Amino acid sequence: MDRFDAMTVFVRVVEAGSLSAAARVGPQSLTSVSRHIAALEERLGTQLLRRTTRHLALTDEGRLFYERAKAILGEMEELEGALSAGRDEPSGRLRVAAPGLIGRYRIAPLLPRFLARYPSVDVDLVLVDRTVDLVEENIHLAVRLGRQPDSSLVARKLAEVHMLTCAAPVYLKRRGTPKSPGDLRDHDCLTFSDTAGAIEWRFRSSSTQVSVRVTGRIWANSLYAVVAAAIEGGGIVRVPSWQVAHEIAAGRLRTLLDAYRPPPTPVYAVFDHARRSSPKVRTFVDYLVDQWAGSDLETVTSR
Template sequence: MDQLEAMATFVQVVDAGSLSAAARALPSSLTSVSRQITALEQHFGTRLLVRTTRQLALTEEGRILYERARSILGDVREIEEALAGTRGEPSGRLRVSAPSLMGRLLISPLLGNFLCRYPSLSVELLLVDRRVELVEEDVHLALRVGRLPDSQLVTRKLAEVQMIHCASPDYLARCGTPQAPSDLLQHDCLVFSDTPGVALWRFGRDAKTASRVRISGRLWVNSLDALVTAARNGAGIVRVPSWQVDAELAEGRLCRVLREYEPAAAPLHALYEPSRRGSAKIRAFVDFLVEHWRKNRPFDSAECE
């Protein structure tokens, strides 16, 4: 048994949902696929899949093998691509995750130029507002905003993101302008979250001035775009990245409040597994973002300095 090939077949079976679908995708014969799965189970001495007439389910041992096999196969691809990268241009598939709004507004518009520059590369962009598990989700590179916990991941700082608070002139004329964070308890706040309840908005740039205000909120949305639209229409005070509302501030559709209480800017990092340190495609993508953002400076416009 070629163990690496058998693991690749096993991963394909799990991803496809059936032996026959995996056989079509590989392509291979159903008999060959079934034989490789049986050989793996015999090799490890345990059942990996529970097969019914309608679906396949992983056993606990199968889940462990699936996660590790994906990681091993990814490492093998990285080795192949890193060696190929020493001989020519970056190539292969690059799977990137990024916060949804940032990905849509600041990354997606750049991909056309990136793909033209590197015609042997393909990109999968995953836009999610949650922490992505790189190995388990087969993500090569993640962009993440905020302080990072200690980990073995390789990191590169790309920029800093400043969170600000703003509201429409109509709302401020109607309800007044907050002079301190505690004043927000008397205002209509618009909160970014999947789960309504109580949010904590942090203020202050250092330990001496740091404070937190519990925001009950009148509107909860898991889309910053929707919150900015609501704020522009007079619904209340919103907390957003400065770069998102640069045009609204410049045109007077939104007004910045509590400026002197804003928290310190949060770093934006690119993260990837140490095993991908030599990846030409990751280096190419990160360098491309840095090149573009240094030139166009989307995170530090004059309005938000």
């Protein structure tokens, strides 16, 4: 069995929705498609598809294999295109994940110029306020805030952003204004993270870092949600400056604990080592670095 051919057939079956539909797209015989899938499952030692009389569904292992196989085939297509053209020209579909507002205000406006410069590239911009799995979700690169832990990912710094602690005037009138980070323990803090529960907010006092474990009655995995709750007086929120610039300017939120504001948070482009040589990934990261050179994203929403 040719593994590349079997991988191609498997991806075609998943996207077509059935073995017979994949055979028609091929085009190849239904028997040939079935043999490729059976041989692939035998080689891997696991079931990839669950077949019924009405439809087929991916197993957990099948979904993982599909996402990785699709990424590999896409990279192969891009590489073949670049080599056949005799140059390292970016081409193919590029999937970029980024936090909602930073994607909306600081990436989306840059895309038309990038696409005009590289007409063989298409871009999918996925806006999510969570950490995406690059492999499972077939993301070529992600824009992330904060220091990146040692991992299999390549991280390249793009810019910096300030983290602001703020609350609505109505909340401060009702509950009082915290004077130091420790006072936050007696307040309702609106927490944003991937998983529910108490989290730590870090501040700086002189040259000393201060960490405060905060809790509250509202948790969300969306920055939009916690900011919306803060505006309505739901509690104290701590978010990137670009998330609340308009609300602060309009007086809907007030900054707190400015004397304890921590150093700026770095913004990185992260991608898998396997994509380091991908022309479309490398070119897009270079483009962001050039466009954001020396940038502080504090006023990102005032454009």
